[in-house]
Amino acid sequence: MITLAEVQAFCTVARAASTPHALLQAVEEITAAMGFRYFALVHHIDLLNPGSTAVRLVSYPRDWVDAFEEGRLYAADPIHRASHTTTIGFAWSKVEAMISLHPRDHAVLAAARSAGLGDGFTIPAHVPGEVNGSCSFAMREGEDLNEEQLPLVQLVGSFAFEAARKIARATIAPIAAAPQLTERQIECVALVARGKTDWEIAKILGVGAETVTQHLKDARDRYGVTKRTMLAIRALFDGAISFTDILR
Amino acid sequence: MITLAEVQAFCTVARAASTPHALLQAVEEITAAMGFRYFALVHHIDLLNPGSTAVRLVSYPRDWVDAFEEGRLYAADPIHRASHTTTIGFAWSKVEAMISLHPRDHAVLAAARSAGLGDGFTIPAHVPGEVNGSCSFAMREGEDLNEEQLPLVQLVGSFAFEAARKIARATIAPIAAAPQLTERQIECVALVARGKTDWEIAKILGVGAETVTQHLKDARDRYGVTKRTMLAIRALFDGAISFTDILR
DNA sequence: TATGTTATCCCCAGAACTGGGGAGGGATCG
DNA sequence: CGATCCCTCCCCAGTTCTGGGGATAACATA
Structure with missing residues (x-):
């Protein structure tokens, strides 16, 4: 069980990180400290797009990352879709209660499981006019989420995403400056x-x-x-x- | 200084709240427990619109609420504007570093101060496709924010907003069951x-x-x-x- | 085998949208 | 006072949608 003090320490480190690598290391450490095996800190856009400068820090199993990219799942991932409907973190096991799942979605989830991903927790990150993003932490299959510490996990996710956003902000092209309508x-x-x-x-x-x-x-x-x-x-x-x- | 356990307790209560009044009470209590005097949990839209089903729980000084509504400041409030640029909470004293302030904005902030509002902390809440919102907690003038506990305040704000959002959504007649498209x-x-x-x-x-x-x-x-x-x-x-x- | 679903293609007439052009009045701001 | 923005209205030609009516083939399922 992680402590609030550790979260605050992470927050300080993340805020100070000026390179993706520094942030990656900090996130890796706290992911382990929280009892998770994997994390993904991403903007929800085309990961294959070569021009993309978006946030992307991932430590998922290699198999799954490959399947994800080859199947172009970034657009279809039900976890991402669910993250577009809320402001707070949610356990993957609760996704069915949040959005209606197409058979295709079940296939995606099954593929993730067979790649070794168990239950996970995703913290959405939205800023109006920017691509949406999220920060996810996942267990190995069979392991259980520690419900008690999910609030702290949410904090970590938020801070991690904001730190990544700050690092990437200079290079991310906004979709378009939001014009003001009358x-x-x-x-x-x-x-x-x-x-x-x-x-x-x-x-x-x-x-x-x-x-x-x-x-x-x-x-x-x-x-x-x-x-x-x-x-x-x-x-x-x-x-x-x-x-x-x-x-x- | 509030504890994580108290935040978790609030989270449980907020999640269970089914009426605005129940939520209001819970937020009032935790606002005091965190050492704040005022809070505002709102969607950033026209508060005068009678047909609105938006979130709105406020305990700001009467003077300020009146000034805010009469001046239609919901559209211009620099705190709201700042909240549109980030995913995590921020202290009002840091707003100048986040957005550029027009003379008009300074006037708004001065008006808030003269109504008795001191420094505050605002947690943004964005969901794609919904009006933006935020949850703010404020001190009286002259009092200082407790930097240490701001992460917990952020959690409280997030949970409070999501609870309010859930209640607001429930009061709207549910849209017809979603048909499946091929x-x-x-x-x-x-x-x-x-x-x-x-x-x-x-x-x-x-x-x-x-x-x-x-x-x-x-x-x-x-x-x-x-x-x-x-x-x-x-x-x-x-x-x-x-x-x-x-x-x- | 019958039934249902899905995906594909076709025709047509009327309604609706889109991108050009123009113009006048009122408010605000420097 | 001029500049700028907003709201209001008008015309026109071409494109696009929309709602009818058809059809065939593949596939799963009962």
């Missing part, structure tokens, strides 16, 4: 996201249809997209609109 | 979400354009929606596709 544009986009046509939006807002078309034209321009679908999704992604605005 | 349909929807036309998707998948149109027709039927924008957003919401698939 109030009217946001209202229109929110209604677009609810499947309304320009004409319907115009009726709802009490303006002419041409005006709505114009607002959406401007909004598309700001995001540099050409389709209203992309517009809605980009606005969703950086928080200009939210699911709670849309689904009621 | 693999091909999901591929098409993922590409729709990236702004592709049917013709482009057909080229990418190596099939006829009519086929793509058909897949999307079927997918729309399953979700019971009539617009591809809604289709993409619904698929995003229940995890059939993820931002990771889209923004790459």
Whole structure:
């Protein structure tokens, strides 16, 4: 069982780390201290993309890393998907309660098990306008998570990710600087996201249809997209609109 | 100085809380136990919006809450802005190092101080596709933060926010059970979400354009929606596709 | 064997979106 | 006062979606 003091010490070391290697070492040490065997500290993007400068520190079994990359699973991994639905850490055994699993997802999880991964704990890391990431710690198969210390594991994960983010920040190209939409544009986009046509939006807002078309034209321009679908999704992604605005 | 055991106890209580009131009480207690005077657990959106189902638990000085709402500061608050740039908690005194402050921001901070707020600590809470949020704890003016326990404060903030999020979500009528899309349909929807036309998707998948149109027709039927924008957003919401698939 | 699901392809007509162009009024800020 | 931004409205041509109606073949399953 790790102590709070150890976590704080790790936090200090991680904050001071200026190279991926230094951070890797610190994370390796604390991973072992917490009783885990493996960890993965990653941004959820195409790991095969050669231009990628994202965060990536991994100590998973070689077999699994290979399978993961060759199968391009970074896009399909149910653990990653689950991490997009919460702000706090979660045990992998609880994933089924968080998202609905496709047969394909079960296959991914089975593949991970057969590569030697047991249960694990993943701490999500989201920053609006940046690619999402997470920090995961895993046991060998058959070993059990120590429920008691999961809060501390979450702290470690958060600090580790932030440290990695700080190191990589200079080189990561943001998806795009989030442009600011005007109030009217946001209202229109929110209604677009609810499947309304320009004409319907115009009726709802009490303006002419041409005006709505114009607002959406401007909004598309700001995001540099050409389709209203992309517009809605980009606005969703950086928080200009939210699911709670849309689904009621 | 609060202990880890107390944090864990709070976590259990918060997780079990089913009403805003129950959570409020728990947060109030632990706020005092941590040596803070005030807290604010909020989604960063228009607090005046009556239809809002957002998280909002606040115990700030009355003066400040009023000023905040009347001035519509939720959009401009530098603390909120700063919370959009990180994944871990930060002391308000460090905000200047995180974002550049306009004269207007200094005015906001000065207003907070004159309402009786001293230094504080804010834990960001982001979930892709939801409005951003944060959990803040504040001292009275003149009192100092206890640096030692900030990691634990961060844990409390995270757990509190997630609990509030869970409660807020439960009060919303649950969306119709997520229909399963076929693999091909999901591929098409993922590409729709990236702004592709049917013709482009057909080229990418190596099939006829009519086929793509058909897949999307079927997918729309399953979700019971009539617009591809809604289709993409619904698929995003229940995890059939993820931002990771889209923004790459 | 019958049934259901999935994936593939085809046609068409009307509705909706997109990207160009333009214009006037009001507010704010230096 | 000029510059800039925001909101409002208008026209047009071309592209794209959407909702109908079909079809065939492969595959699993009952």
